[in-house]
Each structure stands twice: as C-alpha cells, then as structure tokens.
Amino acid sequence: MSFLDLVKKRYSCRDYMKKEIPDDMLGEILEAARLAPTAKNSQSFKIVLIETEKYKEKLLDIYDRDWFVSAPYVLVVCGSKVDSWVRLQDDRSHYVVDASIVMDHIILAAVDNDLGTCWICAFDPEKTKNFLNLPEDFEPIAMTPLGYANDNPRDKKRKSIDDLIINKD
Template identity: 45%
Template sequence: MHFNQLLRERFSVREYKPLKVSKALLIEVLEAGRLAPSAANRQPWNFILVSDEANLDQLKSCYDREWFKSVPQVIVVCGNHDESWKRSYDQKDHCDVDAAIAVDHMTLRAAELGLGTCWICHFDPDKVRELLRLPSHIEPIALLPIGYPQDNKMPEKKRKAFSDVVHEEYFGRPLSR
C-alpha cells in the first residue's frame, strides 16, 4: 500500500475479531515503534505486550469501555522520564512527544499489515502502573489495542480543513496553494 493511501485509510478500530495476532506480526509492529525518531535520539520508550488472558482482563479494568472488553491484545506504551530529552530553555520534557511518534509508527505499520489499532490515553495510569510493575520513572502513556478488525469498512474521517490548520510565515495567514 502506498504511504498516502495508508494515511487516508487507517482508522481507529473498536471492534475486533476474537483472534490473537501472531508473534511475527506483533514484532513487525513493535519494531516500527522502536525505529521511530525521538528528540536527541534518546528513545525514551518501553513497549509492553499484554496477551495473557488473566493480565489482559486486569488491564481491561483500567479503561472502562464496553468495546475494550473484547480486544485480543494490547501494547502498553510507556515513557522513561529519566532518559527523555528536556529542552534547555524551559525544561519541557519530550517523553510524551517521543512516545506519540512511536505510537504513530506502530499504528501505521499495523494498518499496513491488515491489523487494527485504537490509540487510548484516557485510562487509569495508577492501575496500569501497579499491574505492570512500573518503576516511578516509567509512565504509562498510551494503550494500543491491536487485532484483526471485525469490519474493514472505514468510517468517514472528520478532519479540519487544510486552511484551518496550515499557516504561512505566521499564525493566521493561510498557506497559498
């Protein structure tokens, strides 16, 4: 699939077939995250694959949505604040930014492989931290359910107009096309 087509056709999947993804395909997706760029090449991430039914059931209690109860596997994306780059001017920690880039790489690779994902950030981080035995400097940043979509029909994508988000030279001046 060409990259532009992949960008247009990837969507958040909230209904999965009850099938586990093979370890080989999961490694492909995880490798895409590992290869993502990061600020100062610090690579401040850890990816935890949760496939075991007992662990998965506990993880599902961290995000109380009906559709999440049927996901076959989850990649928990964590950030390492001890390793992340901090901007010298204001000490902004780029851990979340770097983790987000890795998640984006994984979602795109998964879609290319015919797998579905859905980026989740609204979950109970303390429960996830306890379940996965995370040390204090490791933060759970995103849950990424992964599996085979129940339906490959892409929903309508709602995006802001190009002119609403792209500016030229300064904010508020639309880019001339």
C-alpha cells in the first residue's frame, strides 16, 4: 500500500468488533509511536494502554459514547511540559505537538495493520487525570480506541488544495 493510500484508508472509526488484537500487532503499533520525532528529541510522552473491558465504566465517565468502549483497547497519549522543548522567543512549550505526532504514528500504524482508530480530545481532562493517576507533570493530550472496525468509512469532506495552500509571492 502506498503512503497516500494508507492516508486515504484512515477514517474516524466509531464502532469496533470485540475481536482480540494479536500482541505482535500491538507491539508494532507501539514501536511506531516510540520512533515518533519529538522537539529536541525530548521524548517527554507516555502512552497509557488500557484494556477496555477492565475499565468500561471509568472510560464512559471520561468520554460518554458507547462506541468508545467497544474496542479491546483505549490508548491515551500524555505529554509533559517539564522536559519538552520550549521555544525561547515566545516561551511556547511543544509538548502538545510532540504528543500529537505520537498519536498520528499510532493511528497510521493501526491502519497499516487493518485496525480502526478515532482521535478523541473531547474527554474530560480532570477526570482523565484522576483516573490515569499520571505523574504530576503529565497531562492527557489525545486518546483513541484501538480495534477492528465494525463500521464503514465515509467519504472524506475536505477543502480543496486551493483553499489550503498559500503560494508565497
């Protein structure tokens, strides 16, 4: 599969099968996350791997959608301001950028293994922090269920290239 075909295949999956994910497949997806680039190679992220069945009620408390708990796993990418790179000129910490790249590696590696995912950021951040019992400086940035899709891809509604690209003159 070409990279562009992989990108086209990805969609936000909002229903999953109960089917187990082989350990080596999960390992490959986590390896893709481990190899993600981070600013100044700080690698100041953690991935919380949650077995959905064990924590169904807690998960529904942080993001209340039935489909959210229909896959075997939920993965939460967390970032830390403490060790991440900060741009001097405007004091901007890049931990959210780093964590987002990690999540995208997870999501594209999942597609490559015929698994479905869905970016989720509309979770309750405080409840999530309490539930995950994270080290103090870490905060949850994004999460996704991980499992075999039980729904169908929809057409991608996207702006045209002309709407998105500015040719600098």
